Amino acid sequence: MSGILIRLARLEDAIAIQNVESVAFVAWRGRLFPKVLTDPEGYVAFAVETYRKIIDDKHSDQTWIVAEDIATGDIAGAMRFRKVDDAGAQPYTPMLSIPFGGDNTIRYFNASTRMRCEVMGSRPHYLIQTVATRPNFQRCGVGSQLLSYLTNIADASNFALYLQSSPIALMLYQKHGFVEQGQTVLFPVAPGEEPDGEVVTVMVREPQYLDGVA
Secondary structure, three states: OOOEEEEEOOHHHHHHHHHHHHHHOHHHHHHHOHHHOOOHHHHHHHHHHHHHHHHHOOOOOEEEEEEEEOOOOOEEEEEEEEEEOOOOOOOOOOOOOOOOOOHHHHHHHHHHHHHHHHHHOOOOEEEEEEEEEOHHHOOOOHHHHHHHHHHHHHHHHOOEEEEEEOHHHHHHHHHOOOEEEEEEEOOOOOOOOOOOOOEEEEEEEOOOOHHHOO
């Protein structure tokens, strides 16, 4: 594999980021966002525009970084994270609707947010929202390089890191110091319904250098 450059995303990367996500998460994209199946072009346009707004907003609390293949200029992977200075500053407000989502989507994201509030409280932290790698770059260290970029920032700021991992990614996150905190379900069910969905593991990584001292 050629060299990989980890850098902040640029506006022109938005389409490539969406492409990376679409192939990396093809197994569950339609389950979590069912309306994608009936309007795939509309979803792509919505996602690209959303990502461009995040990238272009210098004051956003969210950040996209990308892994660029130096030899070809292709985007091999991408990660989105959010800086949370004080999770308790505003009360939790449940989502009532999510673009291209359904009832399961709303239940999942609300349950995920509640779980993070319970685990992190008002602690400052970085929330890792997405880590995606193109299939032909998987198991080549791209995900590790993306994570290392953020763990260095978090350690320097004395911030914890929070994420929710699928079973297939657990070992990667454990390698980078994340510790399991509990579990939730990909599609939380309504009362009386049978559980159905992939188990998602809540993980936290504490800062490795306290007070800026290694």
